[in-house]
Amino acid sequence: MRQSQLFTKTQKNAPAGEMSLNARLLIRGGFVDKLMAGAYTILPLGLRVMKKIENIIREEMNAIGGQEIFMPSLQPKENWETTGRWKTMDDLYKVKDASDREFALGPTHEEIVSPLAKKFLNSYKDLPFAAYQFQNKFRMELRAKSGILRGREFLMKDLYSFHISQENLDEYYEKAKIAYKNIFDRAGIGEKTYLTFASGGSFSKYSHEFQTETEAGEDIIFVCASCNMAINREIKDEIAHCPECQNHAFHEKKAVEVGNIFKLGTKYSAPFDLTVMNEKGEKVPVIMGCYGIGLQRLMGTIVELSSDENGIIWPESVAPFQVHLISLGKNEGAEKIHKDLQKNNIEVLFDDRDDTSAGAKFADADLIGIPWRVVVSEKSLASGGVEVKKRNEKESEIVEIEKLIEKIK
């Protein structure tokens, strides 16, 4: 993409009222725009990052047998009355149409996926089964905060699994744990992300959260000093020892919940009478699990973990582009290199602006945070090629044009 054509611009200053690091950098770089508290437009650069994250998640969900679907956000009141959550869920957005019919804007999709599954699941032979989607969720947060970390409308991957037995759910749940670990590793935050025991609500003793250590987080976790499992503060009083290794020494950390996996049991299958026939011809309730990841929150967490005083430093796996090609002065060389990179399927943001100073281009490159910076100028050409620098390193080197692709790949 040519930067001269990119409709968003970078800003020197972040908006005055914006305190959170992720929002300040993402807004300045032109990745997102705030519409109101808790609702952000995702701009072209930001959308490329979101799509990278989405594809990582999609690959891992497919790997554990998830089938992708897309359920409506606009949902009938009746489904929510069936589970009782129309009354009890206080962050549920409720809307009315012209004839006073009431709907929910989906904060989650158990109420939709359960009756959906009922239409297709008849036999134990149809199980296990898992479906997932990427869909906007609406939550009436009393206080949206921390930039894009806690929004009122956000894109979420939610996967729901269906099983004939608790044992089969347990087995699948362990696979989902591994898939989640892979996702956070691949997104570049694996080292600081802890599998965390958390409250399970009324129908299950515990759930598991994936908590990423950062000062921007709003949760407190206690990380086991010996096995690296963590415990959410909300259940710390109930647990004296690490449930994994019985150790009792913990490190307290602030963290943000980037993912949550949950054994639902029959909490949602029962009210919808979601049952199948077992081998003996008996009608048995289906056992469910659910597994969520908020994409804006994940993107914001990556930014919180990886930046310097000049801007964002994207991990290569989620960067909007692989290469930021910068042309200084007028030179034909840059155009040719741009074409060559594209031919080799390298995603490149080409700073071809001819009315912008070198300093401004460098400042933009640092702010946007693309992993590889390639500068083409009279000076670099005189030195024998192009100047290549990684965003997370200080030193640059001159690379012959013929060897550039090889260097980057």
Added chain:
RNA sequence: CGGGAUAUAGUGCAACGGCAGCACGCUUGCUUUGGGAGCAAGUAAUCCCAGUUCGAAUCUGGGUAUCCCGACCA
């Protein structure tokens, strides 16, 4: 929802109750091109509704919005 803070040009900041100003951005022209270039001329603003006052960006009341702390949060 409780507490606190803030609200002036596209962005960031100034302005004693008395002519709304600066920087960046943007437009035009000339010059410039390796770390947010220079000169010149332009462009563009007091959150909303009341009140006090000869006079309100400034004081008072109400509203709205944003941020922070707390509460809440599969």
